[in-house]
Amino acid sequence: MERTALIRLLILFLTLFSFSAAKYMDNHSCKECHENIYDEFQSSQHSKSYFNDELHRKVADTADSKKYACATCHMPMADNMDDLLSGKARPDKANKTHTDAISCYFCHTIAYVKKAHQFNINTKARQAEHYKPTLYGRLVHPDASDKHSSASNPVYAKKVCMGCHSHKLNDNNVTIFKAMDDTQNSLGCIRCHMPEVEGGAEKMDKRARGQHASHKFLGIHDKAFRKTGVDITLTVKNKKLEVMLDNKMEHPLIIQPARAKFLKIKVMRKGKMIWRNYKQDPAEDAQGYFSYSFKKDGKKIIVPATATEGSVHNLNAKETKILTYDIPSLQKGDVVTVSLYVQLAKSDCAKAIDLKDKSLMEPELIKQETLKF
Structure with a gap:
């Protein structure tokens, strides 16, 4: 393999799997370029957090008044995840990584989904310090942005929904949630819950795509x-x-x-x-x-x-x-x-x-x- 190819492979590996202190992009920062998608997301259940979803909050607090064990899926960008899961910290309404709920940044930085017995694990892409973060999706040749780089990732057609929407077992190995099995992929989820709607993915629609996947995440509330x-x-x-x-x-x-x-x-x-x-x-x-x-x-x-x-x-x-x-x-x-x-x-x-x-x-x-x- 040529030296240049090796260097590129090393950069990709470090971008995906090395730890960094990359800045978090909150939901509102996405609105500048993706206004329609932002509005759709705000009307969706993915935007509901511990603070404005009473049913979720009451169930979580009743299950454990100290630990917030639901954070891995319901507050996945929390900057103090370990403390939430251990009970050293509680959800904080002043923390954007808490109030953004299942945030845009989280969903678009999933690099891999690992299958596991109790619940699947989302592996996030590690963002290189001092560089623009890379956000992933299904678009072929996505547009460039001054806020982030963009790349197509096959996980968004295969397993991206499986991280949180597959299954959940409690500590006694009792199934308390099950939506998908190992034979399924994310395309079925996307086809029903994120149908193509009019308008490009970006406000400027630079490539005149004409349509985008709805981020209302249609479900039982519709x-x-x-x-x-x-x-x-x-x-x-x-x-x-x-x-x-x-x-x-x-x-x-x-x-x-x-x-x-x-x-x-x-x-x-x-x-x-x-x-x-x-x-x-x-x-x-x-x-x-x-x-x-x-x-x-x-x-x-x-x-x-x-x-x-x-x-x-x-x-x-x-x-x-x-x-x-x-x-x-x-x-x-x-x-x-x-x-x-x-x-x-x-x-x-x-x-x-x-x-x-x-x-x-x-x-x-x-x-x-x-x-x-």
């Missing part, structure tokens, strides 16, 4: 988007109602332990309800209620940090399931309505963490199908 994940088909045979649920997503229906998704089924006759699948609590319908459940030493617990057992009633990625219900004989004019709802904070979770924002407990409609006779 009413239109959440309708696309599951198809519901209704069939009535004799006195049996069959509800076919087809999960079109590349991840399970239930991912997070605080949430619940459930069916609300009603049979209406002349404006009056003559049958429903539960009386008061959606969990009464075990087959139509999708959620995690946990135990510690045989006793039910809600916050899973210390759980010794765990299970989930779920609809797996790309799975189709038929649920069968015994209903009254239908007459002409009867209407059967099946609605799929999400509760961002299921009732027992909200009580366990003393959730103040009651709107998070309110069921939100995902999708509804109606069958008329």
Whole structure:
């Protein structure tokens, strides 16, 4: 190998893997050139931090009032990460590396994702001191910038989402979060959650690209988007109602332990309800209620940090399931309505963490199908 090639390889190695004191670029600094993307990001869940996401904060504090163990994914640019994880420090509202949440700088400096048993590990690119930082993405021949260098990195098509969105096991090896498996890559995530939208990635759009990947990170909070994940088909045979649920997503229906998704089924006759699948609590319908459940030493617990057992009633990625219900004989004019709802904070979770924002407990409609006779 020629001397010049060796020198280039050494520089690349040092840039990626040597420690440095490179300056942190906060979220707002990205707005100058990437105004549309910045605005999209600000409306996304990635912008939610320990300080403005009550559900996350209450769960984290209930799990451990001293250590902030969630920091690796929810505060990944923290300049005192070790202290947060050990309990020597707490989240600081005056620290930009804390308030920026899952920051632009973090996501665009991931060099590699290492698979691990308990949770995957994001390996960040080490930035050379006194040089502009290098930010990574999927663009071919990205534009130059006076703030940073840019490079295309294959990890952004393969594994970049796997660092935080794959799986999480607690210290007792109980799964408390699972969204992806080892056969998947990030392209499926990007295709659904970061669709191409109008406008270049930069304000000036120097290369006239015309489109960019949306940084709203569409998900369950978007009413239109959440309708696309599951198809519901209704069939009535004799006195049996069959509800076919087809999960079109590349991840399970239930991912997070605080949430619940459930069916609300009603049979209406002349404006009056003559049958429903539960009386008061959606969990009464075990087959139509999708959620995690946990135990510690045989006793039910809600916050899973210390759980010794765990299970989930779920609809797996790309799975189709038929649920069968015994209903009254239908007459002409009867209407059967099946609605799929999400509760961002299921009732027992909200009580366990003393959730103040009651709107998070309110069921939100995902999708509804109606069958008329």
